[in-house]
Amino acid sequence: MTISHKIISNISVDCVIFGFDFEKLNVLLVERELVDEKSGRILIKDFTLTGYHIFEDEDLDKAAYRILKDLTGFENIYLEQFTVFGKTDRVSNEKDQIWLTYLNQGFSERILTVGYFSLIDSTKVTLSHNERKIHWFPIDEAHNLEWAFDHKQIFMKALEVLRNKVRTEPIAFELLPERFTLTQLQKLYEAIYGTPIDKRNFRKKIVQMPFIVALKVKQKGVPHKPAQLFLFSREVFEKTKKERLGFLF
Template sequence: MVRPIINNVSVDCVIFGFDNTSLNVLLTKRELTDPESGEVILQDYTMQGHHVLENENLDNAAKRVLKDKTGLENIFLKQFHTFGDTDRLLKEKDQLWLKTKFPMVLNHVITVAYYSLVDSTKIKPDHQHQDSKWFPVNDLPELGFDHEKIIKMALEYLQEEIRREPIGFELLPEKFTLTQLQNLYEVILNTALDRRNFRKKVAQMKYVIPLNEKQKGVAHKPAQVFIFSRDVYDRTKKEKLDFSI
């Protein structure tokens, strides 16, 4: 049974991944060629959102988009802003795209934006093609619609959230080293952190648990391997006591 779409409300999902070097965003290529000359007349990237369906909750729509793009379920997903400027689809190239490919879409679509954090090593192979590609969030390609603005804002919200909640782990494989974790924080917060001080901090986090296991296949001293336990976190968080006033 196919449910009809709500034609003025969509969901966009900024999919963040981490490759030990940079924080990346998964984007989908958009391309138009002139049917006569075969010339490429439009080429850029977008997040390829989806319209919300009749009788579908927003969060479910976001999960659906994420599943579609990555094949993954039960992924960290956070709504952060809704974009509804009346001119957000009106740039010439975007109108050209919409008229050509989606003539039924309105000129004013409100999009509810989410960001998600995925362990990019987990993305299933059949989702690797699809004209989808990872781009460093600090070095984005040309983007369609208002997607650059959306991604920039997603990053800002992520930077705030990661100071409050242990969500960085969502971007790492289940087992990780402290250096990986530190790199992650450095990249997201865009700052250098002292290794010893960082480790002291992590040592206080009872929910970051060392395993009796070492890194393998590296040509240097292998690091100890850790896991994150949401269980322990939930049981020990209590009060966050970080009043900044």
């Protein structure tokens, strides 16, 4: 299948990309900067999500995967559509209009954007910067940033959906390496919810889940007692699905 690469001008996809550095939950943002050519003054300096228009003969989901692949080089990334943003004025504030004019898209037609969030194991990814300035920001700091368009709103909705989803589905593992320690998993949940969790109770609950499988391997080269490594088995999870009412945590 070939792709026409002719874009649909009034529909785009924006991805809220979450990563975990074993300490904090982060979101990946792209710096947007516009400098006045004559004066050298900075007209715009803020942050956007990564997004792009969809192509005419491209499924919506495919467009989101394409955007992620362009950025990270990976294909099998957890991705989920969460909301469409369709207010007529979502891009009409002054700063954004200046930007769109600069891109020769100013005051063009209204654009509707579909929000996706994705979870990636940030230990694996080296970002392909290709001339863009991209950075990870802890989600706590993200609230105070200067955002482009309605991207702050999109981000906040993504975070809300993520928090809800993590309560009932085993998706947190997407943010960790394939083999992880229980402490890493615990820190991840703490980072997502922003609240401490009791270590012993956490371990009891996790270990009894049949789809969390203990490996025989342990950590190596750490300056303390090496931790046991675990694996999330989606296969076992799917098999035991009916018996459970939910992935209640």
